[in-house]
Amino acid sequence: MSKIPVTVLTGFLGAGKTTLVNHILTAEHGHRIAVVENEFGEIPIDDALVLRSDEEFFEMSNGCCICCTARTDLIDILRKLIQRKDRIDRVLIETTGLADPNPVAQTFYADEEISEHFALDAIVTLVDSKHIGQHLDGAGVGHQAVDQIAFADRLVLNKIDLVGEAELADLRERLRGINATAEILTSNYSKVDLADILGVGAFNRIVHPAWLDEQEHFHDPAVNSVGIELDSAVDGDLDETALREWLGRLTAEHGDDLYRLKGVLAVREDARRFVLQGIHRIFELRPAEPWGRDSRGSKVVFIGRDLDRASLVAGLRTCARA
Numbered sequence: 001m002s003k004i005p006v007t008v009l010t011g012f013l014g015a016g017k018t019t020l021v022n023h024i025l026t027a028e029h030g031h032r033i034a035v036v037e038n039e040f041g042e043i044p045i046d047d048a049l050v051l052r053s054d055e056e057f058f059e060m061s062n063g064c065c066i067c068c069t070a071r072t073d074l075i076d077i078l079r080k081l082i083q084r085k086d087r088i089d090r091v092l093i094e095t096t097g098l099a100d101p102n103p104v105a106q107t108f109y110a111d112e113e114i115s116e117h118f119a120l121d122a123i124v125t126l127v128d129s130k131h132i133g134q135h136l137d138g139a140g141v142g143h144q145a146v147d148q149i150a151f152a153d154r155l156v157l158n159k160i161d162l163v164g165e166a167e168l169a170d171l172r173e174r175l176r177g178i179n180a181t182a183e184i185l186t187s188n189y190s191k192v193d194l195a196d197i198l199g200v201g202a203f204n205r206i207v208h209p210a211w212l213d214e215q216e217h218f219h220d221p222a223v224n225s226v227g228i229e230l231d232s233a234v235d236g237d238l239d240e241t242a243l244r245e246w247l248g249r250l251t252a253e254h255g256d257d258l259y260r261l262k263g264v265l266a267v268r269e270d271a272r273r274f275v276l277q278g279i280h281r282i283f284e285l286r287p288a289e290p291w292g293r294d295s296r297g298s299k300v301v302f303i304g305r306d307l308d309r310a311s312l313v314a315g316l317r318t319c320a321r322a
């Protein structure tokens with residue numbers, strides 16, 4: 001049974017989230033998306049569209065529906081969506097004002113029924129290209145605007161009508177300094193190709209090798225990124241038990257500072273690649289495609305605050321010697 005992919009949408013105040021949601025709810029894009037709103041009442045939809053108090057979902061004419069968690073919690077909403085599964089093919093959760101995607105992400109791992117039907121797909125962060133600079137100026141880690149950029153899988157630079165090419169190039173450079181790995185898209189009035197933000201499989205995807213090369217560009221001292229590469233022929237494969245224990249300890253002890261961990265790993269005596277994905281204290285390590293003729297090796301990227309490269313390298317190497 002295929003799981004319904006879930007996109008988590010974040011973005012600082014005024015970035016264009018509501019504009020995107022309105023676009024999803026009204027345009028003929030062919031996707032049947034359930035939009036879960038944090039707070040109902042933010043979307044400027046007609047009076048005619050306002051939910052009656054006993055209704056939890058409002059169906060739009062393009063096949064999408066909208067529901068809100070103000071009245072009930074996310075798990076309840078998702079349970080109800082399971083019953084409507086034949087009518088939706090994607091879920092988008094707008095995390096209004098929520099800097100930390102951890103509680104939302106947790107829902108998809110911690111609850112058995114939910115994780116059976118849904119799979120976290122990607123975290124998409126909308127950025128107001130004109131104004132984000134002033135939010136980032138002087139903002140340290142822990143500031144919403146910085147954090148939302150740091151943990152994104154996709155960054156959508158919106159409002160590009162308001163900036164020139166040079167300004168946009170500077171912005172890209174700056175965002176690369178906070179998040180070396182997210183794919184960057186641009187938009188006007190949040191008009192993105194929905195296929196670019198929904199069902200992208202960031203949580204399933206094999207890590208792109210270019211990620212590690214991009215570490216060199218990382219220069220924001222507050223948020224840093226540590227990329228580690230082990231060549232199996234030289235350093236050996238990893239022991240799965242040791243690896244799980246180490247990751248468990250690492251995320252338990254440093255979960256607050258670890259925004260994302262992602263990687264592809266060579267596990268001893270297993271022909272398959274193992275994919276690592278994590279957000280703060282949640283991590284998932286699972287087998288994926290076989291290595292085949294590719295040479296085996298482990299690549300991991302940690303993104304977070306004040307990460308200690310030496311101890312991360314030592315920790316991972318220990319798993320290769322276990």
Ligand SMILES: Nc1nc2c(ncn2[C@@H]2O[C@H](COP(=O)(O)OP(=O)(O)OP(=O)(O)O)[C@@H](O)[C@H]2O)c(=O)[nH]1
Pocket residue numbers: 011012013014015016017018019020042097158159160161162187188189190
């Ligand atoms: N010029 C320009 N304005 C835009 C664009 N996208 C959105 N806006 C405008 O920016 C304002 C804020 O957009 P919203 O979609 O409400 O932003 P939001 O992220 O939902 O804002 P909050 O709910 O405050 O977090 C609105 O007036 C939009 O019409 C764009 O690409 N260019």
